[in-house]
Amino acid sequence: MTQQTPEPIRFAYWVPNVSGGLVISKIPQRTSWDADYNRELARIAERAGFDYALTQVRFTAGYGAEYQHESVAFSHALLAATERLKVIAAILPGPWNPTLAAKQVATISQLTGGRIAVNIVSGWFSGEFRAIGEPWLDHDERYRRSEEFIRALRGIWTEDAFTYRGDFYRYTDYALKPKPAEPLPEIFQGGSSRAARDMAARVSDWYFTNGNTPENIRVQVDDVRQKAAAEGRSVKIGVNAFVIARDTEDEARAVLQAIIDQADPEAVRAFGHEVKNAGAASPEGEGNWAKSSFEDLVQYNDGFRSNLIGTPDQIAERILALKDAGADLALLGFLHFQEEVRYFGEQVIPRVRTLEAARAERRAAA
Incomplete structure (x- = not known):
């Protein structure tokens, strides 16, 4: 069923x-949260x-995140500093x-x-909820609440x-003015469990999945899109990946190691315990991190598993493989953000666009 967009x-x-x-x-990172x-x-x-x-939402310290800026206010600050970039709060x-x-x-x-x-996060960190006095x-109840939240927003x-x-939210003749500007804010969500995929099919515009191989991503994409089609809807797919782009593959692999x-x-084991317990609580006993190894969990969205690690040419080819698997968007993390985002824009994105253009020409000529 998978079709490349x-x-x-x-x-x-x-x-x-x-x-x-x-x-x-504990590797040094030329990245700051300020x-x-x-x-x-x-x-x-x-x-x-x-x-x-995409801004992150955290209320308490843990797993290296001692300090956290609130996501919605921070998103507005980034929007005020830019002209075209969209920010997902x-x-x-x-x-x-x-x-x-x-x-x-x-x-x-x-x-x-x-x-x-907006990115509606159903929650994985039980200690955070206990710390702030939230049930x-x-x-599956967390995803049921998130679905009602999205229906209420829209x-x-x-x-x-x-x-x-x-069951969670009730409104009576509520009128919000002004409404958002057009187009309406897109609604993103993540998760790999059945409840997450079912919710995406019913109400979300975008579905984020953790990093994975193209073959495993394709399985999730097909499931979400089949369920969305049954609802008369379509859902776009975003895939997590951690990028280590260097001039040689050996250099990139050395950084990963x-x-x-x-x-x-x-911290990695504590994080793994928390997220695996959250997923194991689903009826099918599986969530985003069900099959994650220790090495996978070092990057907390399984970003290493997408394998965007190597030379710009290798990474561009692998991004096209993710696209072939059904990805509409690559959600990326980096070690040294400013310099590596700049390098990715100079060296990788042009290669991706060249590959896409070549494919389009071949299709047109066929």
């Missing part, structure tokens, strides 16, 4: 708005050809109510010409008098 693959990057970077490792660094990074990414930036049901989120995002949308999107729901943004009767060699074993 005729559109160019898009690129997004993880915003390092929490400390510790994107790896649970505002000035991230404003400049957003401008670099925009010039490099990135379409989106991560939002966690529980701490957020759809009413507040809808109003925050509508205002930011008006202020930025519609460049704000920790069962696995209803508030599109209806003049929104009425809704859910150094990251793993200097991993914080206690």
Whole structure:
């Protein structure tokens, strides 16, 4: 069933708005969580050809993330520093109510010409919920709440008098004015469990999956798209990957090994315990990190498994393989963000576009 989208693959990057970077490792990183660094990074990414930036949502320290900037306010700061880049603000049901989120995002949308999107995070860190006094729901209940959250967001943004009767959220003739600017904010979500895929098929615009091989990604893509088609919908797919682009493959592999060699074993094991328990609570006993090894967990979205590690030519070819598997977007992490995002824009994205153009010419000639 998998069909490659005729559109160019898009690129997004993880915003390092929490400390510790994107790896649970003690390796030195020329990456900072502070505002000035991230404003400049957003401008670099925009010039490099990135379409989106995704802010992270964390409320408590853990696994190297001692400091965290709040995601929605930070997203607005990045939007104010750029002209074209879209920023996806991560939002966690529980701490957020759809009413507040809808109003925050509508205002930011008006202020930025519609460049704000949202990523609804169902939650994996039970200790975080306990720390802030929020109930920790069962696995499928978390996704059921997220689905209601998305339905409420979309209803508030599109209806003049929104009425809704859910188990978690209820509205009676609620009118939000002003609405967001057009186009409406895109709604992203992640997860690999059955509940996550089913929710994406019913309500989300985009589905994020953890890093994986093209073959395994294709299985998830086909499942989501078949279920979405049955609902009369279509869903775009984003794939996580950690990029180590160097002039030679040996250099890139040496960096990967150094990251793993200097991993914080206690933090990696604690993170793995937390996320595997969250996934194991699903009825099928499987979630995003069910098959992740210690080495995979050093990059906390299984980004090494997508294998964007090597020379620019190798990485461009592997991005096309992800696209062949159904990916519409590559969501990327880096070790030294500013310089590596710039290098990726100079050396990798042009190669990807050349490969895409060549394929388009071959199809046209066939």
